[in-house]
Amino acid sequence: MTLLAHRAEGPPSAPPLLLGPSLGTSNALWDKVAPELSITHRVVRWDLPGHGSSAAGLIEAGATVGDLADLVLALADSLGIERFAYAGVSLGGAVGLHLAVHRPERLSSLAVICSSAHFNGAKPWQERAALVRREGLAGLAESADARWFTSGFTVPELVEDHRRADPEAYAACCDALAAFDLRDRLAEIAVPALLVAGRNDPATPPAHLREIADAVPGATLVELPGASHLAPAQCPEAVLTALRAHLGGPAGRGMEVRREVLGDAHVDRAQARQTPFTARFQDFISRYAWGEIWTDPTLSRRERSMITLTALVAHGHYDELAMHVRAARRGGLTPEEIGAVLLQSAVYCGVPAANSAFATAQRVLAEEDGTAG
Structure with missing residues (x-):
């Protein structure tokens, strides 16, 4: 069986974490995040069919998000991964939501980043699919920066990935987005869930992530100032901070200890002042000062x-x-x-x-x- 192309990083014995991409990108979307996460996790980032190094024939016209989820599970099975944490952006996030509803026994946790339980109805995606089948991806690639990033920011490698994607496979992914709507199933999600919204995201604005957070029991919502649709590429430090706390590594334990020692009021004020510029320093404090030093039982x-x-x-x-x-x-x-x-x-x-x-x-x-x- 042909599998999704993927890149694996981190110790094989570490807890597995699968990372899903956005439509039009490759696993390079995670270049500034995956290496850091691989310190504590077995990170597997995969490419959509016809994107990056994945074969276009893995998907056909009329595909669904469920079809993509099945491909992800087949990849996990081939790697001997039974249960895993999952994080995905946009279409990759939709795959995670599908897994959480339909195959919850496979997930240990879920992070949905700049995504939605629906993508504004079928019509715009049907129109985009028809356009791509008719004219290819060159025109859409020209407007990628405006859809993906705030003004003046770009990642040329990701825009090139968009341009090189297979048009038919891209259109089939649009078919999947057109048919996707899990709003009436969100309350069934029982795995620990993190929702990350970019405050400047025009494709899946914060209201879409709030809708999920309000429906999923116990979900956590984080909004990133200055982030647009591809937050892992534009604000990697802030995304790392949120994921580390969610995944329960040193930063997660550290934040708990920090609150116990300093009090919720102080930590809440510090978090409220956090910006993309200071996010990496705040993560450093949580991981090393509070997650490793203050948790060492040698001293009380x-x-x-x-x-x-x-x-x-x-x-x-x-x-x-x-x-x-x-x-x-x-x-x-x-x-x-x-x-x-x-x-x-x-x-x-x-x-x-x-x-x-x-x-x-x-x-x-x-x-x-x-x-x-």
Whole structure:
């Protein structure tokens, strides 16, 4: 049996993660995301029929999203993968929704990125399929940037993939989108689900992802500012942050610990201030500081709070010190214990540093406990 072309990365023994592409692209859509995910997962990214390196004959006119889902399952079977996490963009996301409804036993989790439970009815896709069968893909490729990215941004390799796709296979994928509508089945989805929307996406705007999130029990919705339709290519760091938290790796565990130590209010404020520019740094903090260091059982959280307070005094980071005085109180340290830590710091870090630290701590303790410590 001819299989979908694919690219596998990561340890063969790691948890499997399948990545699906958008119409008109290849698995190169995931170039800035897959290598990072492959550190903790066995990543398999696949090409649509007639796209990238997949054979055009794998799909025929009148195809459905279910047909594409069957091809994905055949690929997984050939690789010995029984159950897997899945993430897909646009048409690739629709494949994930189909699997979650019709073959839930195969999925451990689902991430739907810049996609929808329906694609605005059959007519526009029937018209696009007819156009491509009649004129080929050159004209559509010329407008790919406007459909895929915000103004001034492009990924030439992906536009070239669009131009080189097989017209008949592309048209058959349009047939699949024309027939796709799972809105009345969304409530049946029981696997952990993440919905990622690009706030500037004209093809599947955030309202489409909100519709899924509202219907799927327990689903999480993330909206990415500055992202259009191909978010993994345009905002890879933000997509990575969302996927890592969803997949439950170090970033996911780290975010949980971060909330336990610092409190929901502080973390929510930090998340609200996150931008595509700062997303990678926030992911770094969640994965390494909170997901690996603070979760190490060698030291208790009380001990880590004491060490952290001392380090912040030593370097004069008094805004951070205020935050960690609050964290220390949440973790059970008394005002007397915090004072003892600062007094110890006076001996080894200097009296002026400890003097400023006592002033900061006294203010925080008064705010938190109504006492000067």
